[in-house]
Amino acid sequence: MFFNLSLRYKLPLWGGLLIVITALTLSLSFMGQAYDDLKQDVLRSSEDLGLTMSRALFPLVLHDDVWPAFEMVSLPFQDGARANAMHAESLIVLDPNRRIYVSSHPERYPVLSDLTALGREFAYVDKELGALQAGETRVLEPPDSSRLFIAVPIISDGVTLGTLLAVHDTSTFWFRFLRLAGRALWITLIVLGVLLPINWYWGQSMTQPLSLLARHMETIHHQLPEALEPGIHECGDELGQLYKAFAEMVAQLKEKALLEKQMIQSERMAAVGRLTAGIAHEINNPLGGMFNAISTLKRHVSLDSVAQMTVSHLDRGLQQIRETVAALLVEAKLKNRDLTPQDFDDVRLLVTPEAHKKRIGLAWSISTGEPVPLPSTLVRQILINLLLNAIQAASDGGHVSLQAAMDGNNLLLRVENDGRTLTSEQMGTLFEPFSRFSEQGNGLGLWITYQIVQQLKGEIKAGADAGLTHFLVLLPLPGLKDENV
Amino acid sequence: MGVLLLLLTGTSLGADKPLHVGMTPAFLHDQHALLAVWRDYLQHRLKRPVEFVPRDRYRETMDLLQQRKLDFAWVCDYPYVAMGKEVKLLAVPVSQGKPIYRSYLIVPAKDTHTRSIADLKGAVFAYADPLSNTGYLVPRFAIKQAGYDLGTFFRRTFFTWSHRKAIEAVASGLAQGAAVDSYVWDSLSKVNPEIAAKTRVVKQSEPFGFPPFVANRSVSQADFDAMRAALLDMSKNPAGQALLAKLNLDGFIAGSPDLYKSVADMAALVGQP
Numbered sequence: 001m002f003f004n005l006s007l008r009y010k011l012p013l014w015g016g017l018l019i020v021i022t023a024l025t026l027s028l029s030f031m032g033q034a035y036d037d038l039k040q041d042v043l044r045s046s047e048d049l050g051l052t053m054s055r056a057l058f059p060l061v062l063h064d065d066v067w068p069a070f071e072m073v074s075l076p077f078q079d080g081a082r083a084n085a086m087h088a089e090s091l092i093v094l095d096p097n098r099r100i101y102v103s104s105h106p107e108r109y110p111v112l113s114d115l116t117a118l119g120r121e122f123a124y125v126d127k128e129l130g131a132l133q134a135g136e137t138r139v140l141e142p143p144d145s146s147r148l149f150i151a152v153p154i155i156s157d158g159v160t161l162g163t164l165l166a167v168h169d170t171s172t173f174w175f176r177f178l179r180l181a182g183r184a185l186w187i188t189l190i191v192l193g194v195l196l197p198i199n200w201y202w203g204q205s206m207t208q209p210l211s212l213l214a215r216h217m218e219t220i221h222h223q224l225p226e227a228l229e230p231g232i233h234e235c236g237d238e239l240g241q242l243y244k245a246f247a248e249m250v251a252q253l254k255e256k257a258l259l260e261k262q263m264i265q266s267e268r269m270a271a272v273g274r275l276t277a278g279i280a281h282e283i284n285n286p287l288g289g290m291f292n293a294i295s296t297l298k299r300h301v302s303l304d305s306v307a308q309m310t311v312s313h314l315d316r317g318l319q320q321i322r323e324t325v326a327a328l329l330v331e332a333k334l335k336n337r338d339l340t341p342q343d344f345d346d347v348r349l350l351v352t353p354e355a356h357k358k359r360i361g362l363a364w365s366i367s368t369g370e371p372v373p374l375p376s377t378l379v380r381q382i383l384i385n386l387l388l389n390a391i392q393a394a395s396d397g398g399h400v401s402l403q404a405a406m407d408g409n410n411l412l413l414r415v416e417n418d419g420r421t422l423t424s425e426q427m428g429t430l431f432e433p434f435s436r437f438s439e440q441g442n443g444l445g446l447w448i449t450y451q452i453v454q455q456l457k458g459e460i461k462a463g464a465d466a467g468l469t470h471f472l473v474l475l476p477l478p479g480l481k482d483e484n485v
Numbered sequence: 486m487g488v489l490l491l492l493l494t495g496t497s498l499g500a501d502k503p504l505h506v507g508m509t510p511a512f513l514h515d516q517h518a519l520l521a522v523w524r525d526y527l528q529h530r531l532k533r534p535v536e537f538v539p540r541d542r543y544r545e546t547m548d549l550l551q552q553r554k555l556d557f558a559w560v561c562d563y564p565y566v567a568m569g570k571e572v573k574l575l576a577v578p579v580s581q582g583k584p585i586y587r588s589y590l591i592v593p594a595k596d597t598h599t600r601s602i603a604d605l606k607g608a609v610f611a612y613a614d615p616l617s618n619t620g621y622l623v624p625r626f627a628i629k630q631a632g633y634d635l636g637t638f639f640r641r642t643f644f645t646w647s648h649r650k651a652i653e654a655v656a657s658g659l660a661q662g663a664a665v666d667s668y669v670w671d672s673l674s675k676v677n678p679e680i681a682a683k684t685r686v687v688k689q690s691e692p693f694g695f696p697p698f699v700a701n702r703s704v705s706q707a708d709f710d711a712m713r714a715a716l717l718d719m720s721k722n723p724a725g726q727a728l729l730a731k732l733n734l735d736g737f738i739a740g741s742p743d744l745y746k747s748v749a750d751m752a753a754l755v756g757q758p
Contacts, residue, residue: 064643065643066641066643066659067611067643067644067645067646067650067654067659070654070657070659074657102659105658106657106658106659107657107658110609110658111609111641111659111660112609112640112641
């Protein structure tokens with residue numbers, strides 16, 4: 001479950017977990033150390049005080065002054081004594097037989113009672129003290145007990161008169177330790193309170209570009225991913241490299257898609273061309289026979305007026321079929337003169353009446369100059385077709401322009417009009433035969449133009465920008481083209 | 486310089502010799518503020534310096550008297566009896582209308598079964614002072630009267646060197662019993678009721694003459710009379726009355742040595758040589 005989470009959450013959560021573990025580990029080790037230190041401190045100060053007190057106790061025990069000895073051992077436990085400097089629960093003075101000589105809490109530890117009578121812990125202490133070397137100070141920790149004993153001998157000049165036993169309850173360490181631990185906990189919480197939001201923010205800002213990238217990548221199956229906006233992550237790190245690579249990949253995919261589209265289009269056009277050529281040949285053969293039959297009929301048979309009219313109808317119909325088929329079968333007539341600027345003037349003369357009908361302004365810009373080695377008839381046909389189409393598409397009182405120029409070894413022709421622009425669907429089937437976009441014409445104008453351009457090994461493209469529809473024709477000059485190839 | 490000062494005050498050299506008054510645990514002698522006021526009062530009455538010399542042990546005060554380092558002392562009745570002709574009876578305090586006090590046998594308040602000293606056989610017992618009547622003579626006399634052996638009756642005994650501390654020893658549980666001065670116990674239950682409340686009075690002894698003020702035999706008759714008058718007059722003026730109230734006393738009387746006859750008899754039986 002957790003492993004499927006978004007990196008946006010997973011990374012900060014992992015980071016947060018690590019921070020918490022680190023903080024807790026540090027706090028715990030600190031607290032463990034603090035507990036040991038605390039215990040050692042208490043034991044040491046208790047032992048020091050015990051040593052001092054045992055020295056003062058010696059003469060009192062020697063003279064059997066029970067009361068002053070009691071006053072001395074109970075001094076640390078009086079109300080006024082500042083928080084019990086020894087941190088002990090009780091102080092007990094034992095005689096050499098390990099009976100209680102006097103204690104700070106006689107009700108709990110009565111005078112003259114045997115240690116063994118005071119419970120398991122004291123029995124342990126009794127046993128340990130019995131084994132103790134004379135003059136030795138020891139810390140005794142009975143097993144399974146919350147109590148701890150410090151035994152200091154009451155000794156002077158090698159003579160031992162008894163033992164001072166400081167009884168500690170380890171729960172007092174715990175109490176002091178818990179106060180310390182409480183403080184440590186607060187500090188830990190404050191540190192976590194600062195670090196966790198920083199970690200969260202850092203994790204988010206690290207993974208946000210990644211998840212954005214992931215979202216873009218996801219769409220790659222159904223459509224081309226959109227290019228990322230620039231400036232999201234411009235660093236040179238791995239993420240930056242990823243962004244750069246992604247942008248390159250998107251650009252390449254787009255180019256590839258465009259190429260594929262163009263290829264499909266040109267293949268389709270070629271297929272259509274083969275089909276129409278085949279049909280045209282199939283029609284032309286019987287057509288020729290029919291024309292011969294009509295000619296024979298007219299020449300050798302006298303026909304009445306009705307029959308003549310019928311034959312004439314047949315003849316005109318077959319004529320129209322032949323023209324249509326001829327239009328489909330565009331064939332370059334290679335024996336042709338070169339294109340001169342005069343040809344452009346002729347074309348202008350031819351289309352001007354049509355333009356005048358719709359009050360359309362013609363803009364003419366020819367910069368070819370010298371004759372161009374391209375068949376003039378075909379280029380004139382291209383120009384007339386494109387210009388008439390443009391005039392037809394332009395709005396009333398609109399504009400149509402022609403630009404012709406040399407671009408290296410190519411002749412560039414550009415025809416523009418300000419009529420309604422073409423939809424992308426229309427663009428796809430623009431050059432196919434009988435694709436009628438206007439009510440007039442036979443729908444073969446652009447087909448013929450396309451065929452001519454193909455025969456001249458050129459290119460034709462339609463496009464639209466800034467409210468203008470344009471057709472761009474590129475025709476390579478034949479001689480130079482061969483050289484290039 | 487000192488001579489000049491003395492001349493200026495117009496008093497004689499002899500009259501300015503300070504009077505030394507020994508103070509013992511016969512009363513709550515660790516009330517230092519009260520003692521300072523009392524000393525000022527006496528200086529004012531006697532018109533000469535007075536010095537209080539506090540000692541915890543009767544023996545020390547008795548030694549100081551014998552060495553003539555003290556002119557007067559407030560001691561227990563047993564030391565008075567023991568010193569015989571070395572001291573004279575100066576004044577006897579009056580408490581609750583009578584110049585008498587008793588010995589209280591006390592046990593911790595938790596101990597509810599003890600009815601007499603015989604019940605404390607084998608106990609840890611706190612004595613006040615080996616020269617104390619109520620804190621030493623009386624309990625030992627009672628044990629002997631009951632037919633026990635003084636040497637083995639208690640499992641352990643110790644001296645606290647004051648009645649007040651003997652009460653504390655019982656209150657804390659250090660001792661399972663003690664015999665104390667009734668005047669000290671009564672005073673303590675007014676001054677410091679929590680400590681007294683931790684003890685229970687099992688038995689009151691017969692009355693004895695109140696711990697007296699004594700004068701050293703060496704004290705002049707004039708000083709003797711002046712001091713006695715100063716003490717006896719305390720109940721007759723407001724400052725003195727305030728002091729007496731704090732001392733938990735009614736006043737002082739001249740008293741008679743006959744008051745202490747029973748103590749002398751008892752000392753002869755169980756007291757120290």
